[in-house]
Amino acid sequence: MHHATSATLLPQSEELTRHHRDAAQPRLVHTQFGYILAGNLPEFSHGNSAVSLFCRDCKTDLNSTMKQFWQSESVPQEFTEHESEKVQCEEHFQKTVKLENKQFEVSIPLKVPIYDINNYIGDSLSLALKRFLNLEKKLHNDPSLFKEYKSFIDEYIDLGHASSVDISQYDLNKDPIYFIPHHAVLKPDAVSTKLRVVMDAGMKGSNKMSLNDLLLTGPVIQADMFDILHTSHKWCANNSAILSDIPTEKQQHSDELEFQKEIKTLGLKFNVNTDSFQFAPMLEQPATTKRQILSFISQFFDLLGLAGPLFVQAKEIMQSLWTSKVGWDSAPPPEILTKWQEFYSSLTRMQPLTIKRNVCLDNQTNAELVGFSDSSAKAYGCAIYLRATDKNGKISMSLISSKPRITPLNSNLSMPRLELNAALLLAKTMARVYDSLKDELQIQNVYIHSDSQVVLAWLKTNPIKLNAYVANRIKLMQQLTNNYLWSYIKTDQNPADCLSRGVSPCDLMQHPLWFNGPKFMLDPDYKFTEFNYEAVKCNLPEVKVVSGELNEGGPVCAASLKVNNVVGNIITKYSSISKAQRVLAYVQRFISNLKKTRSEQIKCNYLTYSELNQALLLIIKHEQMKYFSSDIKRLQEGKQTESSLKGLNPFLDADGLLRVGGRLQHSALPYAQKHQIILPNDSYVTQLIVRNEHVKLLP
Template sequence: MYVDNWFSGADTVEEVATKFKTAYDIMADANMSLEKVSSNSVVIASKFKDKMQILSDDEINMVLGLKWSNYDDKFSYFGLHLGPDFEISYTKRTVLSLIAKVFDPCGFISPFIMYAKIIFQVIWKLGISWDDKLPDELERKFKKWIDSTRYFSSLAIRCYFTNVPWKSIEHIEIHGFGDASEKGFGACVYLRVCLGNDCQSSLVMSKARVAPIKKLTLPKLELMGALLCARLVRFVERALDSKIKPGIVCWTDSTITLGWIRSDSVTRDVFVNNRVREIQHLTPPSHWHHCSGSNNPADLMTRGLLAEKLIGNNLWFSGPCNLSDPTFSIQDSDNSIIVNETVNYESKDHLVCLSVQTATPMFDVEKYNNLNKSIRIVGYVQRFMSNCKAKGSGVAVSTGGFTTEELDKAKARLIYVVQREAFPSEIQALSDQRLIPKNSKLRKLDPFIDDKGIVRIKDRLQFSDLSYESKHPIILPRGHFSKLLVQFQHKFLKHAGVNSIVSSLRSSFHVTGERRMAKTVVRECLDCCRHDSRPCSQPAAPLPDLRVTPAPPFAVTGIDFAGPVFSADYPGKKLYMLLFTCAIVRAVHLELTESMSLVDFMQALRKFAARRSIPSVIYSDNAKTFVAASSEVQKVFGHLAPKWRFNVPRSPWWGGWFERLVGSVKVALKKTLGIRYVRKKELETIVEIEACINSRPLTFVSDEPDFEHYLTPSHFILGRNISFKPPVDIEPYVVTPDDLRDREEIVNKRLEQF
């Protein structure tokens, strides 16, 4: 339990003592104590002096941010103590900061605070930045507001409403006033206590709000002031500790608002109707009455008031003078006002019901955030339909995991549905063998519908030996499904960049706006945002001759270690990745080693030489392993040993062309594994990362649909890209005798040349 200040009282010393003892016992049960207790009764202070710290009369007693004098039982305000050396820079930030320094929980000085709030709203509407200087007119007004705070030193508000015991009062009235202007609206509540021929009226609390920036009519603002008044009246009624039920009277100077409250009509608009319903729920309509604007103290809050005009204002602190008159009658105040209870200030438009039928998509892709999940859901639906048909025909039903054929059919069906939703008019025109409309985005792609009902592109390479998917890519619209496809390809390629994603998609799909979508996916990928950083933009030096001279792959190779990495089956043992980078075609070759020792390095180098051939030149840094290996290769390879060239000591940027790919391997490994702890056998599959990096495009990938072929390091190593499985021609090929004779002639010619 957390407690700040507790402020209470009673009619007699005995009741106060009982309250204090109860509070003291409650705190003692929780091993807590009451601190800095003060009372305006000498009897209480002397009776409990051994249980509490008594504050002297000259000490400042803080209660809810206000000063309380226990000598005369009155509240007072601090004002703004800025100090003699405090320099004010008149900006929007300063205005808001100084407004927040004036704490007024009960709303005793609401008109004064409202003056500054109106200034701040004007600043906000002008669009002034937080630290820009205010215009001269607003700066002058705010200076006046700051200077007027010094008058609060003479303000004292008594904490009691009457001098007689509270429980001996027989009649209490709560009067609430609401008002509004174009600048703001507010409400204040007064307590009227009558003892014989003596009536006293005191301010209890108030609330003020600036008008919304969205323009509202003045009657609606008056209605909001009335609603605030009804809420405050009910709050004060619940807070009063009185055995008798107080009378409630609410006042407004707007006849339109009064007519709305007293009316039972439902022809108002929604804004008015909702607020009137709440007002009628909080207060009976018969308790609302009309008052003139000059007798409405809430009018002082709607425009703001400086402190010198607020202090000593009897209308604000005591209410209208007629509340202090014992002969005051509420019925007499309403005799001169005729209120039209059927007022309809804003007529309600007639409602027209329109029934629109929209086609529900067969598979709502928007529900799913994963491509595999959406394909598998479609697969389950198709399997269910197939099993239902198979039960009656005696065919075995499908169970267990999905087969590749089922997933391919589900993916094709999902693409079919997505295309039907995005291109209905184009597909209808193609089905009717008509031309596609000129304003369609598919017209320049020359599309057609295949035997599965999927829209594809008629490419100019349709008579080539490429696969069917490469010759006729599937057209996909820009949407959620395409984004799922790009996200899948991004993760499949080990969080590759935009060019790699676009180039890999081009082999099977034509996605509208694919490059922009790929940029969005890479930008939204949390793993990429966590690991990627912008490289330095230093001027690039000319490439050395060995890197620009034509040579076979890995003839010029850069070597470097990366790691360490750890495995689950060898805890505590460090493993390392040895990276071989081709300086010509930028291909990589990875080997997993158990250490950075010379023995392990030479074993990895010999495996590399067996698979990729012995390089002519090797570049590396000055690590001890590499220095020792430069001599060891002479013993192992003899006259075939490569030339070893070292970077300048302590100059890692000399090997930037292979250090950069070390970073690419690390990023792909981090994003793929994350925080997972894998075994050594699983770590040896880093060749997958090698394949993904070797499939990145080396040339620019255009957005044109005809541009589908690009060079990758894999083309120089294997003769093709390894991002996708190679096409297999499943159609039977008929071999004729002429083909065999031609083949024999070719073989004989090659043997003779050999």
């Protein structure tokens, strides 16, 4: 805006002026379209100043973010390929890595042929040049940043990591070239490197594809914080002489910190002198509004879960507060406020929690991991302990990790399903902890416990026989814990009960189970035994009733044919797939109606899409079992197929159907197109399906 004296943004309501005495300033006004800026703009001095009004729509869904605190355990939606991109990337690295001129070189792990890059990415020069000009402008405006940036680039070139290239020698329309922009990332508080230059191969070209999009995804080689806290730390010691040969930049704030002080680690504190973690809440003025309480609770962060039971109570309050629908700056309902005040009062009385970092014994001869899971209507969780034995037979058990979860709102999950989610969480966490420690310790055995006999019986059941919700989770648990021993533990001896029910802050440090597990497991003669599920398998819930089979005590029909025989007879009787499909759908409806009351029975005189689709899938499943039975059996056992199907990377979906694997799982294609059902080449059903599609497509 050039040469402006004053302006008005309408409307300027009497109500707005009444609430804000300074009517000369613009205000936010709420309208049916949302908030707008309205009022008078002050006078501007003459000149070439520009006035801009910028509005940004925030896409963050706070409601969804909050709900993540109490989502139930899920299973991956994508299947695991036998030959993943990570494996391909590693093989590519091994084949192409070489040492030349004292430098290692490896070719870029592309998913596509190198000559085809331009067709995928398009023009990258103009976009990279635009970014460079913006960076240049930023550097000119900040001499200090320019000096550091130039120093980095000069060093980069001196080290031989980069060199000048004459791009006029290349045909940018044909040659496989991608221009990578770079930018600065500043960390003024960093002890060593305050400026880091990032090469951004994620910049998308004119075809909305980047170089990163075309690269194979390799394995994660950096340890994350969860793994680091279980194994090692940055260089620090309780004896300063030990650090005399360690470079200053490798020490943990050595220039700024005396060893009597504590190093803070993500909400926990690490005391160098005692080599222990400590947890002591930083209490401020008591929070009284929804905003203050949620802000206070959100500051709790315990990555290893050493104070897990405290967070259960805090998250329960958070969930209740969130569902109360009170305003952000309003006081919670009386019952929630009372619960919060009791929790806060207990925090003020709580003694600092002190947990040893090094839980191994001197002269340790044996190390085992022992895990527990439990659930209640309010919460569920798991706790994992290291059970160590020294050369004298002395045993110790120490908490090394836990994970608490709050039961989802309005989930209507049965107690066995809640216990299943707790056991699944334990399986995931145990696999993670084992992978973190296996290179540091020689772990001889892993034992995992649940106080739910139903869940333990499910683990001994073929997932195909279970309903989908349970089957998907059991299958994953069986894969994760294939080499572990599942055992039963009584509820009153289960440390994970602290997570499902919560423990008052002032009672946690002295709790008999939480930090050291059940005392009877300290007995050198104690033997871990596998759960015997024979007593509960007869009345096991969530077991499928296979079509054609009836519940015990139900109506008795004079039908002795097995389902496979029924399907096979229908297939051979008709020369049309649609006819066979309709007949089988009516048979399935008849069987289904036998199990229902009259009011529940389906009585319409037409077949629904769902009924027809289920019939077709049953026909296809029959054919797959007929032609691919050995492949299906191997996949059910978690093994790779060895037949001609191996090249298709086949897998079994939730319905037990063989589908094509491959590497389209990250594409935007529908599931049925990414993972097509496999049909036998010589099957009569395949011929009928092809013939039917051919007829439908005829003009």
